[in-house]
Amino acid sequence: MQKLHVIKIGGNVIDNSENLHRFLKDFTALKGFKILIHGGGKVATQISESMGVSANMVDGRRITDIDTLRIVTMVYAGLINKNIVAQLQRYGTNAIGLTGADGDFIRATKRPIKTIDYGFVGDLSDKSINPGNISKLLEAGFTPVFCALTHDGEGQLLNTNADTIASALAVALSTLYETTLIYCFEKKGVLQDINDDDSLIKEINPERYEKLKTGQIIHSGMIPKLDNAFAAISCGVKSVIIGHSDDLGQLKGTQTFGTRLTN
Numbered sequence: 668m669q670k671l672h673v674i675k676i677g678g679n680v681i682d683n684s685e686n687l688h689r690f691l692k693d694f695t696a697l698k699g700f701k702i703l704i705h706g707g708g709k710v711a712t713q714i715s716e717s718m719g720v721s722a723n724m725v726d727g728r729r730i731t732d733i734d735t736l737r738i739v740t741m742v743y744a745g746l747i748n749k750n751i752v753a754q755l756q757r758y759g760t761n762a763i764g765l766t767g768a769d770g771d772f773i774r775a776t777k778r779p780i781k782t783i784d785y786g787f788v789g790d791l792s793d794k795s796i797n798p799g800n801i802s803k804l805l806e807a808g809f810t811p812v813f814c815a816l817t818h819d820g821e822g823q824l825l826n827t828n829a830d831t832i833a834s835a836l837a838v839a840l841s842t843l844y845e846t847t848l849i850y851c852f853e854k855k856g857v858l859q860d861i862n863d864d865d866s867l868i869k870e871i872n873p874e875r876y877e878k879l880k881t882g883q884i885i886h887s888g889m890i891p892k893l894d895n896a897f898a899a900i901s902c903g904v905k906s907v908i909i910g911h912s913d914d915l916g917q918l919k920g921t922q923t924f925g926t927r928l929t930n
């Protein structure tokens with residue numbers, strides 16, 4: 668099986684042009700098949716509020732009414748995606764920028780209303796992604812760059828968390844490639860003390876994860892990220908790394924970085 672890296676960058680990396688450029692250079696230097704997924708929640712919130720549309724997050728997920736959907740479509744699929752693609756072209760990666768609607772690559776279902784109406788938010792299932800189609804792009808020499816938008820097949824775009832898209836892509840493609848899923852963000856990895864970059868936890872298994880949650884060492888956005896990551900490992904993804912976007916260049920041969928998840 669050939670190797671594939673599925674790499675996600677979060678909003679704090681996108682928002683810092685120095686970090687973003689360093690990351691995109693290291694991403695280009697990484698050999699073999701690769702897919703990039705970007706978030707951009709932070710930029711979407713800033714632009715949304717500057718347009719007088721207040722951002723409303725519940726459990727780390729954006730309540731996406733029609734005005735918000737219009738804004739995130741412009742910000743994720745336009746502003747952020749096209750800038751990343753242009754920078755990758757500059758560094759020598761033949762990137763192709765996509766939403767899940769392009770090529771019908773990622774189909775989602777609008778989240779059903781239970782206690783909260785999330786609006787135009789899409790949930791993924793194990794039928795959401797056809798790995799064969801994405802593989803054709805890879806084999807043709809393109810590097811797909813996905814933003815956090817999916818579609819329902821009926822003409823409706825949906826906002827889907829970028830961590831979830833990364834995990835679902837890694838799982839679907841692990842049937843064809845030996846897949847490593849990497850979440851890059853602005854910290855060294857999962858930390859024992861969130862304010863101390865030297866307190867990196869190098870390895871976490873599900874048992875330790877439960878303890879870290881109970882002790883509130885892990886909280887907020889890190890909980891859904893790790894839930895997605897452990898789900899990926901139990902569904903065929905070979906390894907998951909969570910680390911700083913500046914450290915991607917350390918990934919060579921057996922050398923790794925950040926926090927490694929094991930089962």
Ligand SMILES: Nc1ncnc2c1ncn2[C@@H]1O[C@H](COP(=O)(O)OP(=O)(O)O)[C@@H](O)[C@H]1O
Pocket residue numbers: 676677678679680706851852853854856857858859860861884885886887888889890892
């Ligand atoms: N133990 C921990 N170690 C590192 N980060 C943590 C930890 N617990 C909570 N976090 C928080 O999780 C955040 C990352 O999740 P999130 O904001 O969803 O990331 P992203 O920017 O990749 O979308 C960090 O910015 C940090 O505030």
Ligand SMILES: CC(=O)N[C@@H](CCC(=O)OP(=O)(O)O)C(=O)O
Pocket residue numbers: 676677678679705706707708709711727728729739788789815826827828829830
């Ligand atoms: C439904 C939902 O919450 N979607 C996310 C998509 C962007 C994202 O995931 O961005 P980060 O990775 O930078 O947080 C949002 O709109 O914030």
